[in-house]
Amino acid sequence: MLNISKRTLGENINEDKYYVLRTLRTPGAGRILARALLIVGFLFFLFLFLPWQQNVRGTGKVTAFTPQDRPQNIESAIAGRISNWKVKEGQFVERGDTILILSEIKDKYFDPELLLRLDEQIHAKRSSIESKKKKADALQDQIAALEEAVEVKMEQTRNKMLQAELKLVSDSVDFEAEKIRYSNFGNQYERNKKLYEIGNIALTKFQDIESKLQESKMKKISAENKFLESKAELINTRIQITGVKAEYADKISKARSDLNATLAELFDAEGSLAKIRNEYANMEIRNQQYQVIAPQSGFMVKAIKAGLGETIKEGEAVATIMPATPEIAVEMYVKAMDVPLISKGRKVRILFDGWPALQFSGWPSASVGTFGGTVKVIDYINSTGGEFRMLVTPDPNDEPWPSQLRVGSGTKGWVMLENVPIWYEIWRQLNGFPPSLYEEPAKKPAITEKEEKS
Structure with a gap:
């Protein structure tokens, strides 16, 4: 058809009279459904671009923030x-x-007067220590007296040796004089003997000279004996000095040995006293336990x-x-993959067991029955199961936590991160990726040595 006329064929045909035409007509309910689906799809598309606050989920229980309150x-x-x-x-x-x-229940402590017994032992040991101290002082005085006595004795022996030396000199001079005198008498005897043999002197005079020679010989022998006696006395005096030194050295050494033994006993007694006093103090403390x-x-x-x-x-x-009034906190555990995204000061939404709540993790403002918290502590090592523990305290700017909370009650928590579109969150959840942290927590600039000095 050339369709030259401006009039259409449909204007002259009644579609209600023909079945084929009625079946080709689009139903009204289909149109409504199509429009509804279009509207829902458009709204869902817009919904995908709404902001969603990412979060890290964790479970835990109520605890006390400080160890002394647990x-x-x-x-x-x-x-x-x-x-x-x-x-x-x-x-x-x-x-x-x-x-x-x-x-x-121990037989060692059955005696009801054990402290009195220990006190008696302490007094007895103290008396023993005082006696040993006095003995040590007496031995020290004895050593000092022996040292003074040896000096006196040595001085006496030195004086005696000096006298022996002087006497030896005197006797040696007398001996030399008698030797010379005897030599002179011998020469005189030989000369007079020759004169007597030739008849120049009388027998009486010769006998008188011979008698003087014998007398001089006797004096020489006597002087020699005295000289030898003086020499022997000097040697004995020197030996006596060595003997005095040895004798007093032995006495002083023995006294020092007794002193050291007494001091050893004294120190041992003081150690025993300290041990008894320690036992006494322990018993006093044990009585209080x-x-x-x-x-x-x-x-x-x-x-x-x-x-x-x-x-x-x-x-x-x-x-x-x-404890009666503990500082309540929440002990929450999170996965290791989420720990790098959490920092101290992050906000947390908490749901306590026993408190009805309606929680929209991505829209905390629309949640009902949850309570706010702040991350205070993050452990540096993982706990059992490979999860990391963190402590959450009440948020001072949020609604206070219920006063009926008991330590040990179960909790669920959501650590709030950054806002992202809903489509991104759905895509992340489908792929199992960790939450994204768009902005890292601000770090304080390092303080230089010059700034510290200024």
Whole structure:
């Protein structure tokens, strides 16, 4: 058809009369569905570009921020037998209150007068030490007296030796004089003997000269004997000096040996005294350990050892106490791949077990029933299971945490990161990628030595 006319064929045909034409017509419900799908698709497309706040999920439990506020076991410092419980489970106790009383089980400490016995030993040992000190002082005085005596004795012996030397000189001079006199008398005797033989002198005179010669010989022998005696006396005096030195050296050495032995006994006694005093102090402290007291104020949570007459060991826990007003925090664990993205000061949304909540992790402002927190501590090593622990404290700018929270309650948390489009978050989740950190936490510039000095 050339379609020269301006009039159309459809204007002259009633489509309702013909079945084929009715089937070719588009249904009204289809049009509505198509329009709805287009609108939903357009809205979904726009939805993909809405901002979504990335987060790191973690689970954990309620705990105390400081270690001293966490539940702790009360341990016994000594071994003993439970004789009396002073508190009940759930009871509030003040610091210093008695939890239980122990009785002794070691035979070494059965004596009720053990401290008195130890005190008597201390006094006896002190008296022994005083006696040994006096003995040591006496030995020192004895050594000083012996040293003075040896000086006096040596001076006397030196004087005696000087006298012997002078006497030896005198006797040697007399001996030499007698030798000369005897030689002269001998010469005179020989001359007079020749004169007597030729008859020039009388026999009486010759006999008189011979008698003088014998007398001179006797004097010479006497002078020689004195000289030899003086010489022997000088030698004996010198030997006596050596003997005096040896004698007093032996006495002084013996006195010094006794002094050293006494000092050794003194030091040993002082060591024994220190040991007894240490045992006395330990016993005094042990007497105070029969009462197990509360280290701080709190609630008696659980008695680990029950009943009377039960024996406990040293360092064994007997009860658990929970501090009264702990500084509440959340102990949360996150995966290792998420730790580099978390820094101190990051905001956290927390959901506590037992508190109804409606949580939109990407839109924290639209969440209901969650509470704000701040990251305070991030461990430098991983915990069991390869996860890292961090401590979250209440956010001062957010709603306060419930006062009914108990330590140990379960929690879920979301560490809030940066805003990204929803399409990016869906793509990241489908591919299992970690959250992106668009801006790293600002680092403080390093302070130079010049700035520090200024």
